[in-house]
Amino acid sequence: MGHSMETILLSILLRFELPLESWNRAMALKVIKRLQLLRQTGAHLCPPGELSRTRILSVPIGEPMCVACLWTSADRCIQRQGCRKLSQPDCGRMSLSTITKDPFYTTGSVSLHKDSVPRFCLSQLHRPTDAEEKAFHDRLVSCSSSRQVLRLLRTVEIMSDTMAAAALHRVADIEQDGISLKDPKVLEEDTLRALCCQLERDSGRLTEAGLVSALLACTRLYVDPWSTLVVRLVSESQERLDRGQMSVGQLCTLGQALLALEGPGCGMLEQLMVQLQRQGPGQWSLVELTAVYRLLQAGVGEEGRYQDLLNAMHTYTVSVTSRMDPPAISSVLSALVVLNQTQAMPLVISLCKQAVRHIPNFRDEELGLVLGALMHFGHSDHFLVEAMERHVPKMTFTSHPETVTKVMQYFGRRNILSLPVFDAVAESFVYRADEYSTSQVARQIMPFGKLGYLPPNAGEVFRKVEAILHARFSHFQPRTLLNLLHSCILVERFPVNFVSKVFNRYFLQQLQEQGSGVDRIVLAQLTQLYMTVKLECPFYEGPRLLPKYRVKSFLTPGRSLETPVDGHLYNYVKTGLVDLLGARTYFASRVLTPYCYTLDVEIKLDEEGYVLPASQIDDIYKRIAVCVDGHKRFTVNTRQLLGKEAIKQRHLRLLGYEVVQIPYYEFENLWNKTEVVEYLHKKIFPLSYRLSW
Numbered sequence: 001m002g003h004s005m006e007t008i009l010l011s012i013l014l015r016f017e018l019p020l021e022s023w024n025r026a027m028a029l030k031v032i033k034r035l036q037l038l039r040q041t042g043a044h045l046c047p048p049g050e051l052s053r054t055r056i057l058s059v060p061i062g063e064p065m066c067v068a069c070l071w072t073s074a075d076r077c078i079q080r081q082g083c084r085k086l087s088q089p090d091c092g093r094m095s096l097s098t099i100t101k102d103p104f105y106t107t108g109s110v111s112l113h114k115d116s117v118p119r120f121c122l123s124q125l126h127r128p129t130d131a132e133e134k135a136f137h138d139r140l141v142s143c144s145s146s147r148q149v150l151r152l153l154r155t156v157e158i159m160s161d162t163m164a165a166a167a168l169h170r171v172a173d174i175e176q177d178g179i180s181l182k183d184p185k186v187l188e189e190d191t192l193r194a195l196c197c198q199l200e201r202d203s204g205r206l207t208e209a210g211l212v213s214a215l216l217a218c219t220r221l222y223v224d225p226w227s228t229l230v231v232r233l234v235s236e237s238q239e240r241l242d243r244g245q246m247s248v249g250q251l252c253t254l255g256q257a258l259l260a261l262e263g264p265g266c267g268m269l270e271q272l273m274v275q276l277q278r279q280g281p282g283q284w285s286l287v288e289l290t291a292v293y294r295l296l297q298a299g300v301g302e303e304g305r306y307q308d309l310l311n312a313m314h315t316y317t318v319s320v321t322s323r324m325d326p327p328a329i330s331s332v333l334s335a336l337v338v339l340n341q342t343q344a345m346p347l348v349i350s351l352c353k354q355a356v357r358h359i360p361n362f363r364d365e366e367l368g369l370v371l372g373a374l375m376h377f378g379h380s381d382h383f384l385v386e387a388m389e390r391h392v393p394k395m396t397f398t399s400h401p402e403t404v405t406k407v408m409q410y411f412g413r414r415n416i417l418s419l420p421v422f423d424a425v426a427e428s429f430v431y432r433a434d435e436y437s438t439s440q441v442a443r444q445i446m447p448f449g450k451l452g453y454l455p456p457n458a459g460e461v462f463r464k465v466e467a468i469l470h471a472r473f474s475h476f477q478p479r480t481l482l483n484l485l486h487s488c489i490l491v492e493r494f495p496v497n498f499v500s501k502v503f504n505r506y507f508l509q510q511l512q513e514q515g516s517g518v519d520r521i522v523l524a525q526l527t528q529l530y531m532t533v534k535l536e537c538p539f540y541e542g543p544r545l546l547p548k549y550r551v552k553s554f555l556t557p558g559r560s561l562e563t564p565v566d567g568h569l570y571n572y573v574k575t576g577l578v579d580l581l582g583a584r585t586y587f588a589s590r591v592l593t594p595y596c597y598t599l600d601v602e603i604k605l606d607e608e609g610y611v612l613p614a615s616q617i618d619d620i621y622k623r624i625a626v627c628v629d630g631h632k633r634f635t636v637n638t639r640q641l642l643g644k645e646a647i648k649q650r651h652l653r654l655l656g657y658e659v660v661q662i663p664y665y666e667f668e669n670l671w672n673k674t675e676v677v678e679y680l681h682k683k684i685f686p687l688s689y690r691l692s693w
Helices: 002-015 025-041 130-141 146-155 161-175 184-188 190-201 208-220 228-243 248-262 267-276 286-300 307-323 326-338 342-361 364-377 382-395 401-413 419-435 438-450 458-475 478-490 496-502 505-513 520-536 567-581 643-654 673-684
Strands: 108-111 119-122 588-592 598-605 622-629 658-663
Touching: 130 146, 130 161, 146 161, 146 190, 161 190, 161 208, 184 190, 190 228, 208 228, 208 248, 228 248, 228 267, 248 267, 248 286, 267 286, 286 307, 286 326, 307 342, 326 342, 326 364, 342 364, 342 382, 364 401, 382 401, 382 419, 401 419, 401 438, 419 438, 419 458, 438 458, 438 478, 438 643, 458 478, 458 496, 478 496, 478 505, 478 520, 478 643, 496 520, 520 643, 567 598, 567 622, 567 673, 622 643, 643 658, 658 673
Parallel strands: 622 658
Antiparallel strands: 108 119, 588 598, 598 622
């Protein structure tokens, strides 16, 4: 056979009467080596004209050939396992099993010659150098369209299988749009079809890394799972898996592809996880560790599966967080959220500390994942806040709108009032809000209302909000719109022009259609919005809120428009009031008013200023509402009263109450009973004089 190859080469030369002297000697030697290599690997040469009529894989005489798939290298046809497409003439849009050009190739890489179609080379002897691969990947990342990727493929002279897979992934990055491709016709491009054809035909000679990466790329391009390309890649992956020689990273890539193809119930996936657990997390690299987290996050870890593995990973990860880079930090935190690993708080805290060092280095998406995870686990760190205060003013005009929104959500959710952050976001909002989605507009404004803070440019900010409401009112989701308007009234910005649209029947019906009914917090927001308009906008003459949409109390379990009184602080104040007033009967606790607000303490006075029993309902000249404000009614890092508490005290004053505030930071400085009584007397009765204590 060895002599016949050389004889074939010489006969070709003689047939075309080409003198041997005209051949480059080095090229001739290379061609002969390629022929010998093909003979060793069992490849068959076919005349160019006959290739398109020849099957790539041999089929025993008398055996039916499955139309929907190819034979695997294990000589097992998918037909015997129940092929779904035996009656169909082809295998989908990527069912390329032959190419129309000469398959003259060497093993291991894809060779592209100028504008010709790519041709797969199966030898690892002539792989591109590391520098060439890096240069290719750099150029690939810079491609912003599929056409640029295809143009790049046509200009590369030699390409490895991993480079080919990377090109498919880049096309997927560009074209993915939800659960489909923006331009499905890109899969019909000659260059891409030829590339996939060669991956299909030469799947048995791909490296493990190239094989699993190509399979994952096919799932991301939504290639038909029963196409010959995917069937061949899956079959070959099964054989490689059976050998048990894949690395942890390759197993994770294969797992991601199998999840996309069959879901977490895939049999191969169970086999893969068994191999994955043969080595403990302590033997994995950081890249492998984060890859396993992503695999479990993608669906393998659903319903508490592999929790023992996760626990071991958490323990090990705590010890290596100091070596993690921004992508690893965000990836692990994101996985912890999806897998709901609430017991892994030591790891969350450790990752947060490491994140502080990398705040300026996070990409927009990564920073959003980090902040989302910290909100999910309810964790904040003053070092992180300080780092954000240095970084956010530099990025509000350039970062993705969703990233800026996540920043505001984090500070709002954690009740952290940061003037540098809020002022910077307020400034950028005025200039960038037109490019924000309605959801982003609402989520950036809501923290201002929640924390009761008005930035220096508040006038410009809320004029912009009003302009957006005028221009895009119908684009807002009903509850998003209600949240935005409610946030405005918390900081004394009254959306009178839009309240009438909120109180009409159609809008209220939309609120109901979003769920099984209107939940209590929505009804409370509607009620407080109506109260605000009636109390603070007397000129409003629009529709009223129907009684069936009003609540009787703003204080409800869970999410509420009032913060429950702090029990310990209240008990101290109650004891002091008994000593001050002489008896417990002279004040009432936790009083629900007709105006939906709950008073921590209510004291009644007659016209001459004497204290009346709490049970008396006649001859009441003045009512004093004592607000016992604990830590939770203020922002965590300042003494700024939260917006919902500020509006409560504002409304109580408008309703005729004399409001007396007892903040925790004043009361905690009192050391004994005498100081407490004296403090309460000066607070509640500043104009009266008492002879003895």
